[in-house]
Amino acid sequence: MSSTRAVLEATDVWAGYGGPPVLAGVDLTLRPGDAVGLLGRSGVGKSTLVEILGGGMRPAQGQVTLDGIPVGKTPMRRRKEVKARLRTVHQNGLAGIDVQRTVEQTVQDAFTEARKAGRTTSNDVEAALAVVGMPIRFVTRRVGTLSGGERQRVAIARALAARPDLLLLDEPLTAVDPAMREEIAGDIRDLVRADGIGLLVASHDVRLLDRLTSHVLVLAEGAIVESGPLRDVLRDPQHPETRALAEAVPEAFGARPTR
Ligand SMILES: Nc1ncnc2c1ncn2[C@@H]1O[C@H](COP(=O)(O)OP(=O)(O)OP(=O)(O)O)[C@@H](O)[C@H]1O
Numbered sequence: 001m002s003s004t005r006a007v008l009e010a011t012d013v014w015a016g017y018g019g020p021p022v023l024a025g026v027d028l029t030l031r032p033g034d035a036v037g038l039l040g041r042s043g044v045g046k047s048t049l050v051e052i053l054g055g056g057m058r059p060a061q062g063q064v065t066l067d068g069i070p071v072g073k074t075p076m077r078r079r080k081e082v083k084a085r086l087r088t089v090h091q092n093g094l095a096g097i098d099v100q101r102t103v104e105q106t107v108q109d110a111f112t113e114a115r116k117a118g119r120t121t122s123n124d125v126e127a128a129l130a131v132v133g134m135p136i137r138f139v140t141r142r143v144g145t146l147s148g149g150e151r152q153r154v155a156i157a158r159a160l161a162a163r164p165d166l167l168l169l170d171e172p173l174t175a176v177d178p179a180m181r182e183e184i185a186g187d188i189r190d191l192v193r194a195d196g197i198g199l200l201v202a203s204h205d206v207r208l209l210d211r212l213t214s215h216v217l218v219l220a221e222g223a224i225v226e227s228g229p230l231r232d233v234l235r236d237p238q239h240p241e242t243r244a245l246a247e248a249v250p251e252a253f254g255a256r257p258t259r
Contacts, residue, residue, distance in 0.1 A: 006066050006085045006165040007031050008053060008198070013062035015048055022048050023059070024222030030198050032165050035189065037209035037230060038202040039245065040219035046202035047091060049219065050170040053200070054088030066166075084117045087164040089155045091171045092148075099144030103129070103154055106143055110161035119163040128157045131187045133180055148175035153184065160191060166198040173208065185211035206230065206249045218242045 008030040015023040022045040030036060030053075038046050051057040053064055055071040064071040066086055074082050088095075097106060107125045114120045122128075126136050132153035138146075143154060152175055159167055173181045189212050192199045201212050209216055210230055218226040218233065220241035226233055237243040 006198075008064065008066050008071070008086065008166050010049075010053060010064045011062055013049070013052055013059045013064065015045075015052060015057070015059045021060070021222055023052070025062070026219075026223060028053070028217065028224065030166055030200050032196045032198040034198045034200075035192065035213040035215065036198075036200045037213035037216035038200060038219055039204065039206070039209060039216045039230075039233075041241065041245065042204060044219050044241075045222065046204075046219055047170050050088060050090075050168050050200070050202050054086065054168050055082065056088065084113070084119060084162065085165040086168070087159040087162055087166070088168040089152075089159050089170065089172060091174070092151075094143075094151055094155070097143055097151075097155060097158070099142065101143060102139065103134070103141050103143060103146070104139035106154060107157050107161050110158045114161060114163045120161075122161075122163075125161075128161045129154075131160060131184075131191055132157045133184045133187070149173070149177075152176065156188065160188070160197075163195065164197060166200070167192065169199065169201045169212075171203050171205075172201065174205075178207075181205075181208060182211055188212060204245075206234065206245075218245070 010026055010028040013023050013026040014021055026049060040046050052059050058072045066082055069078050069082060071082060104125050107128050111123050125139065134153055143151060146154065152173055156172060173184060185208055201209060203209055216230045216233055217224045220239055225239040226242050233242060234246040234249060237246045
């Protein structure tokens, strides 16, 4: 429903934690309607990149912009707008969520903000929870009493209720069992497709990326070393790190057996 559709652009992003750089010149563009996976082995810098893209961490060098507005050092008067258009769901699913509020209040708050901003007319908490496979009986539960997997799902429902232009998910649904994870991923995919929300999903779970995204970027040695449709990338990996990832996934994803 938003009038302008945001484009997120990262240019020559460098970052680290005092040692060798974790990110060393990452370029990336995310548009509404995109469904992009960020694939890479554990510790390669996926969360760091998601944090920087969402404005939670500043790069040592380079910049991230949302339709030209700097993300991370956003001018005060544009912060609300950036927050409405660009949402991040962190790995633990709790950042920014008041654990004392109920599930219903948490999702309702997001709808209220989105309605005020003219981003949605919906107020359907039950439908929002259904997308992440949560029955209506959870509405009265305080977020602080939920299991890890339930919190992750509420965090996603809340982010989707906000109807952002772009949604960044860092290792979503890790605490949810595999069968349910696939089903929820399919429902999330349907919703973001229907609403034209741009999605970036950081994960090393290729099954999840296969469900949620249409295109992957492989992060290795601080940079995006490969990109393309997931199954193509795994079938014909070019970079040694992609080859290692491909060898570890089931053949169903098109990876060639190790010779
Ligand atoms: N606060 C921190 N202080 C020092 N080092 C950090 C900090 N946060 C992350 N790192 C290091 O930076 C590197 C990248 O971490 P990051 O969490 O971005 O990787 P990741 O690809 O998301 O990993 P995973 O898949 O295991 O979540 C790792 O070597 C990690 O140990």
